[in-house]
Amino acid sequence: MKALAxxxxxRNAPVVVTLLALLTTGGLYAALAPSTAHAAExxxxxxxxxxxxxxxxxxxxxxxxxxxxxxxxxxxxVGAAAVDFQVSTGRMPMAASGPQVIAKPxxxxxxxxxxxxxxxxxxxxxxxxxxxxxxDPSKGDQATGMALFRTNCAMxxxxxxxxxxxxxxxxxxxxxxxxxxxxxxxxLTGPQSMPVFNNDNxxxxxxxxxxxxxxxxRSNATSVNDLGAxxxxxxxxxxxxxxxGTLIGCAVWxxxxxx
Amino acid sequence: xxxxxSAFPGPVDYLDQRTGLGSAIKTxxxxxxxxxxxxxxxxxxxxxFVVLLISxxxxxxxxxPSMNETxxxxxxxSMQGVTxxxxxxxxxxxxxxxxxxxxxxxxHHWAALIFMAAIVTHMMRVFFTGAFRKxxxxxxxxxxxxxxxxxxxGFSGYxxxxxxxxxxxxxxxxxxxxxxxIIGSYMSYFIFGGQFPGTQLIPRLFTVHVLLVPGLILALVxxxxxxxxxxxxxxxxxxxxxxxxxxxxxxxxxYVAKAGGFFFIVFGVIALMAALFTINPVWDYGPFDPSPVxxxxxxxxxxxFLEGALRLTPGQLxxxxxxxxxxxxxxxxxxxxxxxxxxxxxxxxxxxxxxxGDKREHHVxxxxxxxxxxxxxxxxxxxxxxxxxxxxxxxxxATQFQLSINDITSVFRVLxxxxxAVAFWITKRACxxxxxxxxxLVLHGHETGSIVRFASGEYIEVHKPLNEHExxxxxxxxxxxxxxxxxxxxxxxxxxxxxxxxxxxxxxxxFFYEDRVEPVTPTELAAxxxxxxxxxxxxxxxxxxxxxxxxVGGGQHLVTPNAQVTxxxxxx
Numbered sequence: 001m002k003a004l005a006x007x008x009x010x011r012n013a014p015v016v017v018t019l020l021a022l023l024t025t026g027g028l029y030a031a032l033a034p035s036t037a038h039a040a041e042x043x044x045x046x047x048x049x050x051x052x053x054x055x056x057x058x059x060x061x062x063x064x065x066x067x068x069x070x071x072x073x074x075x076x077x078v079g080a081a082a083v084d085f086q087v088s089t090g091r092m093p094m095a096a097s098g099p100q101v102i103a104k105p106x107x108x109x110x111x112x113x114x115x116x117x118x119x120x121x122x123x124x125x126x127x128x129x130x131x132x133x134x135x136d137p138s139k140g141d142q143a144t145g146m147a148l149f150r151t152n153c154a155m156x157x158x159x160x161x162x163x164x165x166x167x168x169x170x171x172x173x174x175x176x177x178x179x180x181x182x183x184x185x186x187x188l189t190g191p192q193s194m195p196v197f198n199n200d201n202x203x204x205x206x207x208x209x210x211x212x213x214x215x216x217x218r219s220n221a222t223s224v225n226d227l228g229a230x231x232x233x234x235x236x237x238x239x240x241x242x243x244x245g246t247l248i249g250c251a252v253w254x255x256x257x258x259x
Numbered sequence: 260x261x262x263x264x265s266a267f268p269g270p271v272d273y274l275d276q277r278t279g280l281g282s283a284i285k286t287x288x289x290x291x292x293x294x295x296x297x298x299x300x301x302x303x304x305x306x307x308f309v310v311l312l313i314s315x316x317x318x319x320x321x322x323x324p325s326m327n328e329t330x331x332x333x334x335x336x337s338m339q340g341v342t343x344x345x346x347x348x349x350x351x352x353x354x355x356x357x358x359x360x361x362x363x364x365x366x367h368h369w370a371a372l373i374f375m376a377a378i379v380t381h382m383m384r385v386f387f388t389g390a391f392r393k394x395x396x397x398x399x400x401x402x403x404x405x406x407x408x409x410x411x412x413g414f415s416g417y418x419x420x421x422x423x424x425x426x427x428x429x430x431x432x433x434x435x436x437x438x439x440x441i442i443g444s445y446m447s448y449f450i451f452g453g454q455f456p457g458t459q460l461i462p463r464l465f466t467v468h469v470l471l472v473p474g475l476i477l478a479l480v481x482x483x484x485x486x487x488x489x490x491x492x493x494x495x496x497x498x499x500x501x502x503x504x505x506x507x508x509x510x511x512x513x514y515v516a517k518a519g520g521f522f523f524i525v526f527g528v529i530a531l532m533a534a535l536f537t538i539n540p541v542w543d544y545g546p547f548d549p550s551p552v553x554x555x556x557x558x559x560x561x562x563x564f565l566e567g568a569l570r571l572t573p574g575q576l577x578x579x580x581x582x583x584x585x586x587x588x589x590x591x592x593x594x595x596x597x598x599x600x601x602x603x604x605x606x607x608x609x610x611x612x613x614x615x616g617d618k619r620e621h622h623v624x625x626x627x628x629x630x631x632x633x634x635x636x637x638x639x640x641x642x643x644x645x646x647x648x649x650x651x652x653x654x655x656x657a658t659q660f661q662l663s664i665n666d667i668t669s670v671f672r673v674l675x676x677x678x679x680a681v682a683f684w685i686t687k688r689a690c691x692x693x694x695x696x697x698x699x700l701v702l703h704g705h706e707t708g709s710i711v712r713f714a715s716g717e718y719i720e721v722h723k724p725l726n727e728h729e730x731x732x733x734x735x736x737x738x739x740x741x742x743x744x745x746x747x748x749x750x751x752x753x754x755x756x757x758x759x760x761x762x763x764x765x766x767x768x769x770f771f772y773e774d775r776v777e778p779v780t781p782t783e784l785a786a787x788x789x790x791x792x793x794x795x796x797x798x799x800x801x802x803x804x805x806x807x808x809x810x811v812g813g814g815q816h817l818v819t820p821n822a823q824v825t826x827x828x829x830x831x
Contacts, residue, residue, distance in 0.1 A: 099663065143339040150423065150545045154553040159423070159543045164554025165654035169663035172554065216337060217543075226537045231424065231553075233652045235538050236560025239372035243532055244380060247303050247373070248296070250524045254517050255296030 050119025053112055057093050066123055078189065079126020080117035085185035087113045089178075099169030100192060127188045134204055135180035140212025148202065148210050156194075160217045162229040166193055176218060180211045288511035293494035297384045302518060303377035305480065306525040307370045311412075314367040315469065321357050323349035324465035326421065326458045335542050343421075343546030346461045350420040350541055365533035371413050372538075373529060375561040378406050382604075386637050389625035390493045391608040393618065398486040401479055403605045408476050410561055415468040417539065417559055421461055424539075426547035427556050430455065431569070431593075438589035456549060493624050498731040502622045555655060564600075564644050567651030568592030571672050600643060607636070613764060614771040616742045628697075629736040631690035632771045638686040639679035646674045687774070694776035697733040701725060701779040702787040724788075734778040741768040 007013065054066065061072030068074030075083070086092035090104035108116065117129060133139070150159065158164045161175030170193050175183065187207050190196030202210070227234040267275070275281040292298070325345040331338045333348070334355040343351075353360040382402065385391055391399035414432075418425040433455045437443045452459035491505050500506050508514065544553065558566055569592045576588040611633060627634040649656065650671040657664040704722035712718050725733070744761040748754055 142337045143341055146337045146545060147341065150548075150551045150553070154551060156554055158555045159545070159553040160540075162555065163658055165657035165664045167663075168665050169657070169661070171658050171661075213337060225535055226540065229540075229543065230655050231555045232539075232557045232559045233555070233563070233655045235368075235536075236372060236563065238532070238536060239369065239560065240376055243369065243373045243528060244303070244376045246528050247377070247525060248300070248380070250521070250528070251299035251303070252296040254521055254524075255294060255299060 046115050047119050047122045050115035053116050054119050075120050077124035077126045080121040080129045081127040081185040082189040083117040083120045084129045085182055085191055087116055089182060130184045135184045135211055137180055137212040137215040140208035142213040142216045145209035145213030148206055149213050160229050161214050175214055183211050290510045291505045291507045292492050292514055293507035295495055300381040300384050302521055303525055304374055304381055306522045307374040307377055310370040310526055310529055314363050317363045318367055319469055321353045324462045326461045346421040347546040362533055365538050366529055368538045369532045370529045375409050378409055387627040387634055389630055392621040394490055394620050396608040399608050401483050405479050408472055412472040413559055413561055415464045418464055420541045421547045422541035422544040423547055423551055424544040424556055427552050428558050435589055435593040438586040493622055496623050496735055498728040500623055563651040564647035567647035568596045571650045614768045615739050628690040628693040631687045634690050635683040635687035639683040642679045642682040646671055646678050691776055698779055701730055701733050736778055738775045738777045739772045741772045
């Protein structure tokens with residue numbers, strides 16, 4: 001303790017303390033941060049249970065019969081796929097209004113999500129939640145997927161799906177953590193600013209190709225560190241901060257007087 | 260002299276007797292260079308250029324500069340069976356099949372980014388220390404041309420792989436060419452050999468990139484370094500350093516070791532970055548096709564200011580006159596804005612010489628604070644570039660900081676004009692304040708923190724006077740004054756020819772030097788010291804009496820270089 005007390009006025013002491021504080025905060029956050037729950041395939045088809053969940057959680061905005069109000073659109077005919085996309089990614093129920101509904105840890109578990117989806121699907125015909133086989137990346141061709149993605153998706157989602165900006169604070173989200181099912185549902189239902197890519201536009205097989213391409217990006221063998229895959233802006237930032245920063249540091253070291 | 264007399268081994272002596280190399284090496288080895296880390300910034304640029312040459316030779320052995328179409332059947336799964344140009348295919352092969360190819364590509368690209376960054380940093384050092392003053396104005400222009408050539412080398416280089424991202428850049432280049440009134444469409448056909456993208460551009464860019472531009476850069480680097488040797492290197496101000504000497508160490512062995520070692524450090528840092536971080540992953544962007552544009556489509560950082568200017572310019576500026584479209588929304592951001600910025604940069608030494616009327620040679624650098632308007636102008640110019648670069652990254656800023664891209668763009672539109680003005684004002688004020696602080700220090704010495712109470716009850720803080728080396732640094736500068744001109748009319752009331760021209764020059768000079776802080780004169784110092792160790796002169800520095808007899812620019816030296824002091828004891 002005495003040694004510690006003697007050194008607390010050392011000129012590096014603030015740096016050491018700051019580093020320790022950062023380490024502690026970071027460690028605590030990493031240990032205690034809420035982990036994201038995982039959505040599973042819907043199995044139950046309990047329309048009544050879904051109806052009750054809907055009345056309790058959704059009807060304020062979407063109306064008691066899901067016919068829509070001034071605050072939320074009608075859900076008649078949106079299908080189970082739309083419900084599964086919105087609820088399993090945590091976008092619905094919405095936490096706050098903003099330029100865009102943002103993804104967050106989901107409120108409902110897989111069973112409840114499936115019940116809600118079943119209820120909404122019962123109100124009118126709409127796209128169903130895709131089967132595991134429909135979204136299996138191993139059954140898709142990633143080269144075709146690359147071409148499709150580049151033509152249809154990359155202008156908003158970036159060449160490898162790192163995300164991009166839209167107008168007025170809206171954005172195309174990064175796709176690195178989107179499950180194949182969610183990607184499929186997004187194409188099918190066109191949530192928020194995204195256009196609908198129906199089965200005539202991009203066939204189910206092609207949707208699987210796109211999924212195959214996106215999944216292949218995640219196990220990209222050459223990416224040492226892709227710097228977020230944002231392209232030349234992050235490369236330039238790193239060239240300045242790390243490259244020129246290190247080299248100037250070395251220049252100062254070399255230029256220092258030997259005395 | 261026979262070979263047996265020589266202290267050198269046979270082959271060296273053989274060369275010396277036939278080329279006279281010995282005396283040349285002797286002269287060079289004994290050449291003195293001043294020591295400062297900021298003098299190594301230009302070396303970073305030079306060494307990264309050497310790295311570019313070495314890695315570029317490797318790449319040129321495998322790259323196929325052709326736009327002929329081929330079908331890919333290589334190692335990269337996402338490109339199987341995709342039709343692409345041979346240029347793109349050979350880039351993929353370089354990355355995935357040539358041993359060490361990906362590392363070499365990444366070394367080449369990182370070195371290019373660092374080359375440009377080092378040029379800019381080196382230019383900043385030269386600018387802010389006034390190293391461009393006579394006799395080095397011409398070398399400033401040579402350096403400026405080198406920077407423009409660096410832009411050309413970079414742009415022609417990253418367009419070579421024929422991927423979607425660089426193709427977008429070429430499309431913008433084509434659009435800018437087309438925006439030129441009358442000659443635009445002819446120029447575009449001339450450059451691309453027909454309608455964009457044509458089939459000839461990649462081979463042409465290849466010639467530009469591997470022959471024309473590097474050849475010019477090499478020649479101008481030679482000229483640039485020749486001028487450095489001819490003019491001798493500048494040195495930072497300090498006791499014992501004048502415009503007539505160079506204080507430093509000999510090239511051999513000190514700088515040969517330092518500079519030689521630094522080359523390997525630069526190479527090492529670039530290689531490390533290339534090994535650790537992906538750069539320009541063209542396999543993600545895909546082979547060029549004129550239709551797609553990905554989100555986050557930006558050029559490399561050194562072209563980003565142009566992208567920013569284009570993104571900031573409102574589209575309404577496009578005008579149609581008598582059926583002819585004048586795309587001012589392209590001409591202004593892509594030609595007028597960079598034209599103004601680069602002209603200002605290239606012409607600055609001449610503008611400043613015009614304002615000072617100073618015809619003397621300068622080999623001792625200025626401390627940035629001692630040239631407030633120059634420092635402020637430089638910061639304002641950098642701020643303009645920074646705003647444009649950030650505007651070019653507006654979509655990345657929007658997604659990363661969860662902001663509205665529309666708001667960011669509006670803010671940058673205002674900042675483009677307000678930012679440089681505010682930066683100019685703050686920097687100029689900061690420089691003047693630092694000069695006043697220097698005056699305070701010279702007149703009153705360092706605060707020691709010890710308070711003494713006299714028998715009379717008076718408290719004073721003891722100030723430790725500066726030693727003469729510290730003082731030299733703070734008083735040995737010139738505060739230029741606005742130039743004086745002859746009156747508009749002579750004694751008989753006749754209007755003088757050339758008065759208007761002189762008046763303009765005086766106005767420029769006043770802009771530069773009206774606000775200034777003069778260095779402490781010996782009289783002032785004596786006055787301060789005779790009044791005791793604490794605040795003797797209560798007046799503001801500006802209100803101090805000026806010594807009228809001294810030449811314009813003041814600059815009286817209070818101490819003379821002391822030959823008895825070793826270099827290490829100086830300039831503490």
